[in-house]
Every structure is written in C-alpha cells, then in structure tokens.
Amino acid sequence: MAGEIQIGGTTFATESGGTVTVSNVALTGGSLTGTEIDLKSSGTTIYKSDGITALLSESTGVATLANTTLASTNKFPAGTIIAVGQPVKNADNTSDQTSSGNVADTSFSITVNSGNYVLIQYTWTNVKNAGSGTTGHHYVNLYGGGLGVSPGITVAHALGYQAAAETRDQCAISYLDTNPGTNPTYGLYAIINNTLYLRFFNIFATYYEIQV
Secondary structure, eight states: OOEEEEEEEEEEEETTTTTTEEEOOOOOTTTTSSSSSOSSSSSSSEOOTSSSEEEEEEEETTEEEOOOOOOOOOOOOOEEEEEEEEEEEOOSSSSSOSSSEEEETOEEEEOOOOOOOEEEEEEEEEEEOOOOOTOOEEEEEEESSSGGGGTTEEEEEEETOOOTEEEEEEEEEEEEEEEEOSSOEEEEEEEEEOOOEEEEEEEEEEEEHHHO
C-alpha cells in the first residue's frame, strides 16, 4: 500500500501505485561531501535496468564506460574529428573544359555543427588534351563555406604551363575552413588561360569536421 519513509522528519522515499520515489537524498562515498555520486570501491558496477549489462565500472582506479550511445549534444575535446566523409569518389569528367568555370563532378554539400571547422582534401589528375597550346595552362580554385562562392581562392597555380599536349599532372590540396557555416557546398573552379583542352580524372574529395 502507499506509504513513506522518513529520517529525522524528512521524507526520502514514498510509494504509490507500485512506484517508489526517492527524494532529498545525497549519495556519497569515499571523501565526497554529499553533492556528488561516486563508485564506492573498485569493482563496483552500474548496470542497465536489465541488471546484467554494465554501463559504468571501476577496476584498479580506472573507470570504464561501456554499452552506451553518446547523444549528438555531447561536446568532445577541441580538435576531435567528429565526422568524416568522402562524397566524391573516383569521378571523371566526360568532356574537356576549355573556359573558366566550376569543375564538373567536384561539388558536394555537408551539414556542420555550428562553430566547428572543416578540413577539405581533394586529389585528382589533370590531362592537357590534344589541341592545347604550349602556353595553355590553368589555375585551380577551391570555393564554398568560409571561402565564399565560386571562384573562391587559388589552391593550385599555373598547372601545365609550357607543357606539351597529353601532359598529366597529379594534384592534391588540403584546406582548413575555420568559418564553414552550417551547410557549406564545396567544389573546384578552373581558371583557363590561352588555348587549353582540360580534363579532370580520378577526382576524390574528403572532408573532416573538427570540434572547436
């Protein structure tokens, strides 16, 4: 039946309808003062409601958290990589690029937690196809997030300059965006100079969201 338990006139446990409610209780152990909860000794374990699955245990002074899922609201130490993805994988252009503009098959959009940084990495192969002049060359820019809309900023300079047609360049860039916003779209932009028939092959793009 319903009832309550008191110590010194203070109620700390009541029962109603089969439910026991505990209140006005400070759980202490070791040298704590009554405002914290601690594991009383090595070997103590906190279990799930099934009484079998361990959640928190201590052994030889080391506490171990197990069988738990961290909510997205948890904040990790600064510098922790909390998300990674490769939205562009081995993409190839299907036609030559002969004028300045966004590079096909390189753009991607992501969602970022407010205030975090994003590290962007691209690798690709450039081919200076037949019909290109010796002085035909290009710059590659990165755009998106804190870099602004295309054309963005230059990350590769004068590729293919003074090179013969059919020349191939292996390229890689890495950029830390410290102001990406929450829904950035990144991509590459090519600035074409002189007569150039340019193709991008084996395009990979990888991003890392970094806790700030």
